[in-house]
Amino acid sequence: MEVxxxxxxxxxxxVILASIxxxxxxxxxxxxxxxxxxxxxxxxxxxxxxxxxxEIHIDAHLIDLIKNDxxxxxxxxxxxxxxxxxGYRRWSDLMRSTFKGYMLNDINVFQRxxxxxxxxxxxxxxxxxxxxxxxxxxxxxxxxxxxxxxxGFLDELCKVPKVxxxxxxxxxxxxxxxxxxxxxxVATGTPYSNxxxxxxxxxxxxxxxxxHHKDEKTWFVKSHFPxxxxxxxxxxxxKAIVCVRNPLDIIVSQLNLHLTLTHNKNIENDFxxxxxxxxxxxxxxxxxxxxxxxxxxxxxxxAGANYYKSxxxxxxxxxxxxxYFFRFEDLITNPYQITKEVFQFVLGVNDIDGTYLDHRLRxxxxxxxxxxxxxxxxxxTINQNLHLYNxxxxxxxxxxxKEQLIYFGYENLSIDEKSAVKHYNLNTEFFDFGKxxxxxxxxxxxxxxxxxxxxEWCIKHKxxxxxxxxxIEKPGQGFYSKLMDEETSQVFNSIRKNLRIARx
Numbered sequence: 001m002e003v004x005x006x007x008x009x010x011x012x013x014x015v016i017l018a019s020i021x022x023x024x025x026x027x028x029x030x031x032x033x034x035x036x037x038x039x040x041x042x043x044x045x046x047x048x049x050x051x052x053x054x055e056i057h058i059d060a061h062l063i064d065l066i067k068n069d070x071x072x073x074x075x076x077x078x079x080x081x082x083x084x085x086x087g088y089r090r091w092s093d094l095m096r097s098t099f100k101g102y103m104l105n106d107i108n109v110f111q112r113x114x115x116x117x118x119x120x121x122x123x124x125x126x127x128x129x130x131x132x133x134x135x136x137x138x139x140x141x142x143x144x145x146x147x148x149x150x151x152g153f154l155d156e157l158c159k160v161p162k163v164x165x166x167x168x169x170x171x172x173x174x175x176x177x178x179x180x181x182x183x184x185x186v187a188t189g190t191p192y193s194n195x196x197x198x199x200x201x202x203x204x205x206x207x208x209x210x211x212h213h214k215d216e217k218t219w220f221v222k223s224h225f226p227x228x229x230x231x232x233x234x235x236x237x238x239k240a241i242v243c244v245r246n247p248l249d250i251i252v253s254q255l256n257l258h259l260t261l262t263h264n265k266n267i268e269n270d271f272x273x274x275x276x277x278x279x280x281x282x283x284x285x286x287x288x289x290x291x292x293x294x295x296x297x298x299x300x301x302x303a304g305a306n307y308y309k310s311x312x313x314x315x316x317x318x319x320x321x322x323x324y325f326f327r328f329e330d331l332i333t334n335p336y337q338i339t340k341e342v343f344q345f346v347l348g349v350n351d352i353d354g355t356y357l358d359h360r361l362r363x364x365x366x367x368x369x370x371x372x373x374x375x376x377x378x379x380x381t382i383n384q385n386l387h388l389y390n391x392x393x394x395x396x397x398x399x400x401x402k403e404q405l406i407y408f409g410y411e412n413l414s415i416d417e418k419s420a421v422k423h424y425n426l427n428t429e430f431f432d433f434g435k436x437x438x439x440x441x442x443x444x445x446x447x448x449x450x451x452x453x454x455x456e457w458c459i460k461h462k463x464x465x466x467x468x469x470x471x472i473e474k475p476g477q478g479f480y481s482k483l484m485d486e487e488t489s490q491v492f493n494s495i496r497k498n499l500r501i502a503r504x
Contacts, residue, residue, distance in 0.1 A: 006060035006195070013061045013070075015045050020071060021082045032072070032079030032088060035062075035197065035261040036501050043497070059196045063108060066091050066200075077201035078262040094204060102208060108194035109211030110203065116145065117155035118185055120219065127347070127357035134356050142185065151181040151208070153217035160216045161238035161466050163346055166223050168293045170253035171245040172328040173222055174263070177207070179339055180220050182364045183357075189218030191225075191233050191473045198261060213473075226296040226478030227289060234477075236469040239458070240321055241342055242297045244408050244447075245328035246430050247397060251286045252385045255279070258492055260501055268500040271388050278495055283393050285488075287400060289481045294404045296478070297323055301450045308457040321470045322454045325447040327408060329382050330425050336365050337424065345455055348462035383430050398431055405431050409445040421445050 019041035023033035042058065062080070065071045072081045072088035081088055095102075101115030126142050145152075154160060165180070165188070167173040177188045187209030194200040194210050203210040209218045213235040221235060256266050271279040301323040324345040331338045339361050344352055352358045389397075398405070405411055412429040413421070417436070423445055433440070458465060472478075482488060 006057065008061060008064050009057075012057065013065055015042060016058065016061050017065060017070065017082060019045070020080050024081060029083070031503075032074055032081035032085060034079055034265070034501050034503075036259075036496055036499055038080070039496060059200075062197055063194070063200050066204075067104065067108075073204075076262075076264060077197075077204045078265055098206065099208070107211065108200055108203065110208045112153050112217075115152055116149060117153050118142075118145065120154050120158050120160050120216075123184060123186070124347070127343075127355060127360070128349070128352075129356040131354045131356070131359065134359060139356060146182075146185045149185075150206070151185050151187045153187055153208070153212075154219065156216040158216070160219055162213075162218075162236060162469075163220050164223050164225065164235070164237040164240045164472065165220050165243070166225050166240055166297065167243035168245070168250060168290055169224055169227070170250045170257060171243050172331065173243060174202070175328075176243060176331060176339075177220075177222055179335070179364065181207075182367075183339070183343075183360055184219060186219050187212070187217070189213045189221040191221065191223055191235055198257065198263060201263065223473065224293075225472050227293055228473070228475075228478045228480050234471050234474040236471050237321060238466065238469060239346060240297070240300070240323045241345070242323060242325050243328055243331070244294060244325060246383055246410060246428070247287055247290050247401065248383060248385050248389060248430060250290065251283055252388060254286060255282050259496060259499055266502045268502050269498075274498075275495070278491070279388075280393065281491075283389070284396065285482050287397050291401050291404065292479055294401075294408075297325070298404070298407065298450075301325070301454060304457065305450065305453045308453060308461075317464075317468050319470060321468070322458050322465065324451055324454055325408070327425075327428065327447075329428050332382065333425050333427075336361060339365065341451070345451070345458060348458040348465070350459060382428075386430070394431075398433060402433065403443070406433075406436075406440055406443050407446045409447070411436065411440075411444065413444065417441060417444070423448060 016038065019038040020033045022041045023037035024031070026037075027033075039058070066073060066080075069090045069092050072084055072090055073079065074081075075087055075089075079088075095104075099110065101113055102110045103113050105111050122138065123142070126136075126138055129136065129139065165173065165177065180186075180188055188207065189209040189212040190199075190207075191213045192199055192211065194203045199210060212218050213221045213233065220241075221237070223235075252271075255271075257263060259267050269275055300320065304320050304322055307317065307320055322345070324342065326338050326342060340352060340358065343357060343361070344350070347357075352361075409421070409423070409426075410428055410430045412432040413426070413436075418426050420441070421444060436444070
């Protein structure tokens with residue numbers, strides 16, 4: 001099922017524009033209106049019911065206003081204004097400054113017009129070049145391309161073994177996507193087109209590959225699979241890298257996204273008093289989806305390990321791909337090590353020490369936040385939301401997700417127990433299960449052993465795996481999150497009526 005464009009109604013555009021103007025006037029016309037601001041004004045209008053669906057009709061018309069230069073928007077694409085304000089831009093200005101050589105099609109996906117491209121095989125050759133050859137012509141040309149163009153598309157002259165970069169929503173996927181693009185010079189794709197404002201904002205902020213996944217223009221494709229939402233569109237992938245994160249941080253971040261309809265803003269309303277019932281409902285709903293997400297990839301990794309250890313002919317592989325896990329908390333504390341391990345897995349090599357790729361990782365990561373920050377995140381801290389959960393909610397999470405929390409090393413360990421774990425970051429003791437059983441301790445940080453097996457598989461059967469593909473994101477595959485259904489949308493709409501967005 002492919003994405004369909006939404007019919008644009010002039011009346012609806014006029015209502016949204018008038019609502020933005022009204023919302024701005026309430027605050028003295030000193031700043032643009034957030035979505036929450038003008039949505040409340042829209043609700044006062046006498047409109048047919050079908051035009052109040054946020055993720056379809058309102059977003060489609062808001063995006064049309066942006067694309068036709070009828071409104072201005074803030075640097076992070078979260079505030080909108082009917083008049084020019086300091087730091088605000090029109091869409092045409094952004095296209096000239098940031099997207100020269102590209103155009104936006106009818107479903108808001110960037111297409112190349114005249115922008116230069118990169119070749120996938122050339123990139124691989126460059127990355128594995130030994131350090132003493134780093135001053136080659138090809139490497140200089142590669143770096144000149146990135147310095148001049150940032151990231152762009154591949155030239156589609158060869159088959160690209162796709163790598164799906166899957167993460168549960170709000171696990172920090174944008175953070176690592178920016179690293180991937182800065183390192184490779186290649187835009188990261190997604191199976192989602194920019195039909196809602198939070199996705200469109202990512203494209204406007206520089207992710208040219210939003211909506212690209214079936215073609216050979218991208219290498220890494222960001223996804224939330226097996227969670228399905230909106231309009232699924234399948235993709236053939238070769239390997240999977242999966243980012244996991246402490247659910248206590250994820251749930252808070254995700255509720256803020258749903259309620260503010262932004263990637264980086266918070267609500268001021270107190271979760272424990274003003275939103276007590278809604279917060280409890282959201283915790284119980286979201287953690288079930290987090291469990292199912294991780295359960296799918298853990299089973300995929302185990303199936304791959306079993307297949308590899310059975311020593312079968314890799315031509316017989318069906319519905320299995322190698323899976324490599326990494327934790328967001330490790331990425332924050334040691335970005336070089338995690339990124340290095342990911343690329344060794346993707347390329348099917350033992351070590352990239354002494355190669356241009358290793359040099360490139362150090363070069364990009366050494367730039368700090370300039371190389372991985374697309375927008376100012378809500379919080380760069382780890383496990384700072386524990387105080388928002390009561391004992392009953394924590395008990396529910398621990399009971400449902402104990403196996404996964406131990407698998408990913410989020411359990412509390414004694415000093416002696418820590419000594420048995422061979423990992424550089426043991427500061428992820430977010431859940432106290434009391435005294436662990438011997439069986440529990442054997443499973444602690446099991447993702448590390450899984451990664452080791454997956455890496456061995458990729459090295460030993462590198463050629464066979466490079467030709468293997470697994471189709472994912474098919475309609476009916478995976479599962480739909482309850483948070484994406486109509487009933488939940490109505491709950492969010494009712495909550496938004498009394499929300500206060502943090503404006504600083």
